[in-house]
Amino acid sequence: MKNDNVRPDDLKWRCCQCQSDLVVGQVAVTYMNNRFTTDLPHCPVCKTVMITEAVAMGKMAEVEQILEDK
Ligand SMILES: [Zn+2]
Incomplete structure (x- = not known):
């Protein structure tokens, strides 16, 4: 399981x-109609997801890669 987008700083939140x-x-997560x-x-x-800008950028790039691989 990749965990590159989760940094120690995130856990201070x-x-x-x-x-x-x-x-x-x-x-x-749902992105571009893909779940x-x-x-x-x-x-x-309460299940609120904390997505910092850096996480969002990295995660979206990762997702786009996943979508391209399909
Ligand atoms: Zn909460």
Whole structure:
């Protein structure tokens, strides 16, 4: 399992809604009408996914690669 987009800095974040510590794990993401699961920091309580700009950029590039491979 690749985890390049999850950095220690990401784990300093807390959920902006319920102040829970974020955890890294599989979450479902929808992008360009494609649904897939990937590892991202997210809130275990309310399921809010924390996507920083850097994560989004890397993840979108990764997704586009996946789509091209199809
Ligand atoms: Zn939360």
